[in-house]
Amino acid sequence: MKVKATSIDIAHLAGVSQATVSRALRGSPLVNEETRRRIQAAVEQLNYKVDKNASNLRRMHSGTLALLLFEDPTPDESRINPFFLSMLGSITRACAQRGYDLLISFQQFSHDWHADFADSNKADGIILLGYGDYLTHRDKLDKLVAQRTCFVRWGAVLPDQPGVSIGCDNFCGGQAVATHLIEQGCRRPAFLGDASSHYPEFFERYRGYADVLQQAGVVIDPALQVNAESTESSGYEAMQELIARGAGFDAVFAASDLIAIGAMRALSDHGLRVPQDVALVGFDDIPTASFVNPTLTSVLQDTNRAGELLVDCLLQLIRREPAESAILPVKLMVRGSSLRAASR
Amino acid sequence: MKVKATSIDIAHLAGVSQATVSRALRGSPLVNEETRRRIQAAVEQLNYKVDKNASNLRRMHSGTLALLLFEDPTPDESRINPFFLSMLGSITRACAQRGYDLLISFQQFSHDWHADFADSNKADGIILLGYGDYLTHRDKLDKLVAQRTCFVRWGAVLPDQPGVSIGCDNFCGGQAVATHLIEQGCRRPAFLGDASSHYPEFFERYRGYADVLQQAGVVIDPALQVNAESTESSGYEAMQELIARGAGFDAVFAASDLIAIGAMRALSDHGLRVPQDVALVGFDDIPTASFVNPTLTSVLQDTNRAGELLVDCLLQLIRREPAESAILPVKLMVRGSSLRAASR
DNA sequence: CTGAAAGCGCTTACAG
């Protein structure tokens, strides 16, 4: 076995034509059962594998999807939000189940997009994943649409968006958090996270939260909102800033769990106890949320369902079938960090 | 622009032969500067991208590496160790810098390997990454070697291993932890993690740790070692088990940070304080380690260097150049969870 | 520096 076997080698060995080998391997019904077995035996004997490049070239599709993870540049580029890890896992699994391979690429906004995965036929379609400044790359999405590239993105589902988006119900999640905080007797909750249209997911969370507060007659104090992106250190700094402002607060809704974990540390550094002095709630329900001390109340997104939906929608687009944006439900997971009653 | 442009379209538009287009695009020096510019203009006008399938087929290589992440099956399959996330990030970056794409696949030991990425020419080589039962897949490594598949793996670097491995200095890391614990006055440290040849990385950490303890005259009590795999919940359970055994301990070396974080929670549930009652040290230095309460002492592995080395070694193998296994240094990051002096 | 031509390893109408 000096060199890789080809379908011609198999054909010789099995005593059939190369075309028949190909048919048998692609599972065509037009192959005699006995012939198929002979071919199968030859395949195993030579440890033959169909050459994907040749196959893809001929079939004009790649059997591969590309996942582009984009995040705002961080000092340490190797950091990825654990929430995306979870999505990554479910997307990979969904791809595998559907017979597709997954190409992955981390994008920095500063760089040019590798959207040419699709153009160069390396992938049949792309999945876009990432927290990050949405408005900044909005025009790139338009370009993808113009080029008729197949893509789906995870993120806020809003009217007037290019292409298909799948996202969780951020607004509803924000509402659930605010309702819970009010039930816990909090009257001056703060929000840590960017609350602008540049970050539509955080913004929706904020809007849902503010909506409930207003209905409950709680005044929204601008001093109680501090920008933060989704990292622990950003959360830490945002909390420092909040404390420095001196506006009293009795609860914190962090726009993501990483922010919450950073905030928790800052609170601790300042001698503030969670939840006795400050009730704390995050978002994403990353695995660590259940293990920090105190355990962190958070909003669970169904990443398994999300991954499947992203892949299925993309495959629909690739087949030129209609596909629709969708919003997935979320679930508030109440834990120690926001339970004031339990902590006396 | 109804359909994707090919190099022939470019050739027509630029008034040259298709062969010249190809040469220009591959950066051949045998192309007149003026011709090159004309071709470049046509490429941009038609938004042309070289078809990778055709190119790869012709060139007999794919410009793609495959990353196989294997872990023991867990109840929630979407979990990935954050340490691997970090590796994933650095590997992706290293690939991108070197002009390679990265295919990724999660493997369960139960399933068959997708090692055919390489056989089917979808990838030129594969990178193996994962904590997991090493002995179980040892024969698969041998098979890869027999098939002359190019691969490198991240993990323990031991004599008599098939192929090229890159790993961190687990033994040395274990030594550093034990030395530190002894300095902190601990006399009965426990180890949480599998300490057998099935899990060579954990085992090396254990061996380094035990080595120093013995030299310091500390008796190694088998009751103070509990098996655990690298998840929070496994760490939690292991700690429960350790406490249940009733053998006194004053420190815990968790074989990974996830184990440590789970253990921390169990300690807290039992009213044991870290570090006052129990000094705690993890391994991997995942980002969260700096943010849990108290901050977690851990052993830092240089994932950036590791990712680069893995990719570079693999590329050497692909070029049929010799490549050698390597061990990377580690660094103990001392934080609050093990500082007894600081906590009075 | 450029073009004509062969060929990478498949898949799939077409004809039997």
Place this chain on the structure above:
DNA sequence: CTGAAAGCGCTTACAG
């Protein structure tokens, strides 16, 4: 059910 043949879109000796 099977084979001969064309062709997917490139790359690269070969000849000028």
